[in-house]
Amino acid sequence: MVDSSLKNISIDAQKMIETGGSLEQFLEATSDRALNFEASNQLSNLMVRYGLIDSVYLYRVKDGYVLDQSTIRPLDQFADRSFVQTSLEQAYTGVWSSPRAREIIAQGAPAQIRVISLGFKIPRDSGSLGYLMVNVKISSLSSYIGQMIDRTITDAQLYDSKGNSFFQAGHTAPSKNRLSADVVSDYTGWTYRISIKGGQLLDFLFHGSTLWVLLGLSAIVLAIGSMFYVTRRNYKPIESILHRIERFSSIIKTDPKDKDNEFSFIDQAIERLITNNMAFQEQQQEHMVIRRQQFLQILLKGEYKEDRPAWEQEWQHFGLSAGHFMVALLELDQYVQFGLKYSPADQSLFKFIISSVTVETAEQNGMNVIVEWIAKNQLVILLISKENGTLEHQMLHLTEQIRAWVEDHLDFTVTIGIGTAANDEVSIAQSFEDAEAAVSIKVSVGINQIIDSIEVKGRPDREWFGYLDMIRTIVRQLRMSEAEWQHELRKLFEEITIHRLRKEDVDRLVHYFIFQLEFEIDGALPEAMKPWREVAKPRLSAAAEQSDTLAQLEQEFLATLMQLSDNLIELSQSRRHNALMREIRNYVTEQFMDSNLSLTLLSDRFQISPKYLSQLFKESIGQNFSDFLIGLRIEYAKKLLRESDVTVQYISEMMGYGNPTSFIRVFKKIVGISPGQYRELESRREDYSER
Structure with a gap:
């Protein structure tokens, strides 16, 4: 040992x-x-x-x-x-x-x-x-050695290869006597000595008269005689059992060496029976876990209608009586950091603790719940009650106790979404869907809290165009090194916070932002693609994956984009004719409403050929002159549509379009919707922000 x-x-x-x-x-x-x-x-x-x-x-x-x-x-x-x-x-x-x-x-x-x-x-x-x-x-x-022997009758000593005692400092190994035994370790070379404590009694036993020897021999003879007598007395039932074993074993034996070894056969049979029984019990436990998980998955998805009798059997098997139900979904906050901080074994332990605390808390409050981890970071809590009126109050009370316990006793937090009440098992799937929707808006409302599904319902439809338009504006301003992009970025996150978008919606917008920014950089500054792919893009993607709240996401985006902006400014300044193109761009930005503004006018003013000027526009700004000019005019048109009541026809004439249809077609091509739809959409957003 x-x-x-x-x-x-x-x-x-x-x-x-x-x-x-x-x-x-x-x-x-x-x-x-x-x-x-x-x-x-x-x-x-x-x-x-x-x-x-x-x-x-x-x-x-x-x-x-x-x-x-x-x-x-x-x-x-x-x-x-x-x-x-x-x-x-x-x-x-x-x-x-x-x-x-x-x-x-x-x-x-x-x-x-x-x-x-x-x-x-x-x-x-x-x-x-x-x-x-x-x-x-x-x-x-x-x-450690003392735990394996009885020191009242046995003495254990340990000596190294030189005979020095381990337990008695300064002592060496004495000579061996008849009451001791030495074992030399092949691994360490140490000597283990076991001695019997007995004093004069043992000396007498080992050195005494032959009387003890005769008594011992007599005891052996008596034992043998008794065994023979008992065997003879009971030989018939034993013989009958042996004959039966012999007949049975002769049928299944294959090794001739085991022909007369009936007791070996009995031992093997008993061992096989115990092993099979243990394996069967383990398999039954595994089957119960899998069966429970499948039952809950089917219940939450509502996929049991095709085999109703089997479903009723499962329902009764798990002891669930008909009543009223409510689903809550517990989600670990900042799961990426959780996975990096703890080993898989520790993660499993924490999850077991949370599920156990949930069950124990429910039992203390007299509640009946089913608890199961359905994902790496999500725990389903199904509350079953005979009373419908207090169902939501019970769930709120239970989940708040769980959330508070995790915050007080563990090194991380959880956010719990609560679904709607369900009066039958058919409605449980809808309750689960509502709980998923509730917990998904934690990116907007924050972590470590209870979110009721009522906070998700009743919100206006997600107006994707407004967000996409804001993203395109931010990307254009960032690419052109305009300082306003930081203000627009903060405004974008404010809009997302006000509308309480779900996690998946925020992820879509973030990935569109990254795609649009990469497209713009590749078209305007191809030399900036290397730092973009190696530094900025991985950081933005990681922020989208790891951030649990909009505040974290905004902070990481702002820091990364500021560094990217500095790189773009440095690359732009290194290009030829940078000062000239900045002057030309400023001039176009100021005079973009001039109907006579063209490449020819700019060529005459700045003494540069139209063809070369068009090339510089493409290299410096990433767009040709006409697209850049149309973009400025469309931005101004959007501002008029948002901030004034002038007609679309009037705006069309200001833009230099004789036919409003042409202006509407160009506006819709660039913005994605018509001027009238844009004005209506912005008006609705402003009304909702005020509310």
Whole structure:
């Protein structure tokens, strides 16, 4: 048992120092709190797995620091430094040492404890990176052995290869006597000695008269005679059983060696019966879990209508009586950070804790619930009640207790969406759909709270055009290095917050934003595509995936786009004729309503050929002159439609279109809807914002 425990410690220690592990990163990298914490956590985990271990520490050759399960310090401040220095000079490590005195600091004063130590160089051949040391207290080893023997009648001693005692410092192994037995370990080379405590009585038994020998022989003869008598007395039933076993086993035996071994057959049969029974029970438990999950999935999706009798059987099987129902959906907040922070085993443990707390809280409140994880970060809570009037109050009370418990006792939070009440099992699917919709708007309303489905219902239809138009405006302003893009970006997030869009809707808008920005950059500044693909785009995509709230998403977007804007400005300024094109663009921006404005007019004014001017427009702005001019006029037309009551025909004439139909066609091609629809849409949005 001792050898097995020490071998397991050695094996796990060697796994920790394998190439490419986190310990090697700690030894090779510069001092970093995250690496320090991760390495210290691994050392602590090794101590937790093996209670024999007194301490584990890691020496880093690079800067001479020692890390243990609690702190990191220079080697000259480490109490056990002399042993580390001696171990590094050894040619071969990985062998358990003899008992030694380990230096420690106890209550501010130096002290010593007796330990055995196991050290590994990292890497094993040179130790150029560091050294891992595991210490086991001699007192812990003695207690461990004491658990396996009765010290009132047995004495156990342990000696190293030189005969030095482990448990009696300064003593060596005495000569062996008749009442002791020695075992030499093939693994450590230590000697384990077991002795019987008996004093004069045992001496008398071993050295006394032959009377005891005669008594012993008599007892053996009596036992044999009794066994023979009992066997003869009961031989007929036993013989009958053996004959039956022989007949049965002769049918199924294939190995002639087992012909007369009926007891072996009985043993195998019993062992097979026990094994099959255990396997059957495990399989039944797995089937129950899968059956429960399938039942809940069908219930939430409402896919049971085709096989109603089977559904009724499942309903009765799980003990669910007809009544009133309500579904809540619990979702882990900031699940990406949750997955990065905790190992899969810890994640499973936390999920088990949450589901157990939910069931226990419901039972304490006299509620009947079904609880099941249907996704990596979503837990369904189905409340079943005989009373319909208090159903919503019960669910609100239950979910608030769960949310508060998680916030108080765990290192993360949850958001819970509550569906509508259902009076029969058919309506449960709708209640689940409402709960999904409720929890999906946490991106707009915030995390760590209870969201009722009533907050989702009654909202106006999602007016996608308005958001897409705002995104195109932001992208154009950002590409043209206009400072107004930051204001427009904040305005976009304000609109999303006011309308409380769902998570999936926000994701669609974000991906459209990224697509539109990439399209514009590729057309206007192809040289900016490399920093866009390597830095800006991955950061924007990661923000969309990892942000649980609009505030987080807006903050990350603003920081990334500001950095991108600086890059675009720098690239634009490096282009030829940048100052000239800035002057031309400013002029066009001021005079865009002039009906005579054209490439020819600009060519005469700025003394540059129309063909070359058109090329510079495309290179600098990313659009040809006519598209740029139409874009300015359409933006002005949109402003008039939003802020004034002038007619579409009047705006058409201002834009230089003799026929309003042509203006409407161009407006719809660029904006996506007609001028009249745009004015109506903006009016509705303004009214809703005021409310």
